[in-house]
Amino acid sequence: MSDEMKEEIKKLREEIANLKEQLMDVTEQKKSRGIYIDIGNNVRHYVEDVMESVTEGIHGELERCILIGPKGMRIVRRGEPQREEEHVVEANFSKVSEVMSALGQEYRLKILGELIRGGKYINELQEKLSGITASTLSSHLKVLEEAGLVVQEKVRGRYLITMPGRVAYKMALRITGFVERGSQE
Amino acid sequence: MMLQQYRLDNTALKATDALKLLQSERAIIEADGNTLAVPILLDNQRKGYIFHGHAKLLLDTIVETKEGAMGNSVEREINEPFLMLGDTEEILQHLGAPNKEDLTAMGYKDEQEFMAKAEDLLHKFGRRGKIWGHDCCSGNYGIIFAFPNETGKLDILIADCSRLVYKAMDRVFIASKSKVILKTPNEMILSSNQKSLMIRNRHL
Numbered sequence: 001m002s003d004e005m006k007e008e009i010k011k012l013r014e015e016i017a018n019l020k021e022q023l024m025d026v027t028e029q030k031k032s033r034g035i036y037i038d039i040g041n042n043v044r045h046y047v048e049d050v051m052e053s054v055t056e057g058i059h060g061e062l063e064r065c066i067l068i069g070p071k072g073m074r075i076v077r078r079g080e081p082q083r084e085e086e087h088v089v090e091a092n093f094s095k096v097s098e099v100m101s102a103l104g105q106e107y108r109l110k111i112l113g114e115l116i117r118g119g120k121y122i123n124e125l126q127e128k129l130s131g132i133t134a135s136t137l138s139s140h141l142k143v144l145e146e147a148g149l150v151v152q153e154k155v156r157g158r159y160l161i162t163m164p165g166r167v168a169y170k171m172a173l174r175i176t177g178f179v180e181r182g183s184q185e
Numbered sequence: 186m187m188l189q190q191y192r193l194d195n196t197a198l199k200a201t202d203a204l205k206l207l208q209s210e211r212a213i214i215e216a217d218g219n220t221l222a223v224p225i226l227l228d229n230q231r232k233g234y235i236f237h238g239h240a241k242l243l244l245d246t247i248v249e250t251k252e253g254a255m256g257n258s259v260e261r262e263i264n265e266p267f268l269m270l271g272d273t274e275e276i277l278q279h280l281g282a283p284n285k286e287d288l289t290a291m292g293y294k295d296e297q298e299f300m301a302k303a304e305d306l307l308h309k310f311g312r313r314g315k316i317w318g319h320d321c322c323s324g325n326y327g328i329i330f331a332f333p334n335e336t337g338k339l340d341i342l343i344a345d346c347s348r349l350v351y352k353a354m355d356r357v358f359i360a361s362k363s364k365v366i367l368k369t370p371n372e373m374i375l376s377s378n379q380k381s382l383m384i385r386n387r388h389l
Contacts, residue, residue, distance in 0.1 A: 151254050154244075154245060155211055155212060155213055155243050160254035161253050161254065162253050162255070163252050165253055166252060167253075
């Protein structure tokens with residue numbers, strides 16, 4: 001064995017001894033009371049972990065077939081039939097009635113009409129809907145919230161129209177349009 | 186790898202008046218007066234507290250899109266001990282010494298019992314892994330909260346001036362100035378600069 005190699009082995013042994021010493025220090029520290037937290041990683045890593053889990057979920061879903069047709073884009077799981085059987089869903093008439101009755105009031109439709117343009121605070125809504133008292137407006141908003149058509153941000157206090165609320169509002173306008181056209185014919 | 190020792194102070198404290206622990210665009214955390222507290226120390230410096238009292242969390246986990254809003258607000262009473270890391274100096278001004286009645290009001294027979302429960306929570310938080318850093322809870326780096334949920338695990342809320350991350354049993358919510366992500370068991374929605382992507386699937 002050459003002197004050069006012997007020197008190299010000696011250095012490696014020293015390095016291993018150093019590492020062992022460091023490991024002993026950490027173990028000793030852990031034995032004493034307290035919580036040890038790796039401060040080499042900061043909160044950014046945690047956020048990145050959460051983001052990663054979310055994006056993994058998205059990737060997982062997008063890995064499945066994406067079908068683009070006349071009705072828009074549809075994502076289907078790999079191995080599943082491209083067109084699922086239409087399920088006949090028993091209508092929950094009590095819920096249907098709740099949603100429809102939430103729509104069946106002029107002020108409530110006006111509220112949805114205002115919220116479809118963007119979230120608003122109650123005083124902004126009151127300004128837009130002239131002639132309505134704050135208490136009446138609150139009770140209408142409560143009905144819309146209970147039906148799931150509107151949601152209130154508890155911190156900021158703004159009211160927002162939900163996705164179902166937007167669909168319901170557009171559907172109500174459309175049905176009315178059909179009825180009006182039908183009565184004219 | 187650098188390791189730092191977090192430990193609890195030896196003395197329990199109580200809030201002399203109501204505490205506003207967090208107020209941001211999307212979240213508010215308040216604790217009533219008489220809430221018990223014990224400082225969390227790192228190298229003998231206060232880095233946070235464990236509180237036990239009547240506290241309230243309000244959090245808007247709502248995503249606004251052109252197609253309407255998704256999600257709802259979290260409105261939760263916190264009657265269990267919870268942990269906070271960050272912004273300790275302002276809070277310290279509203280803390281004083283508790284008396285026996287303050288401890289019994291929260292169900293403790295003495296200070297030691299409260300300290301033991303606080304220690305349990307700190308250990309549980311420490312066991313979450315190597316995700317916590319010193320930098321995250323000093324200066325302007327933000328605040329971390331950990332609240333035990335119904336399953337005994339911890340819901341985590343991290344907030345700084347512009348961002349918020351909330352990870353709970355039933356949802357993950359991430360908000361920054363321009364992007365918002367909400368993931369629930371049934372759907373995931375991402376909204377960024379007026380564009381949004383929603384995935385609703387039985388696998389989510």
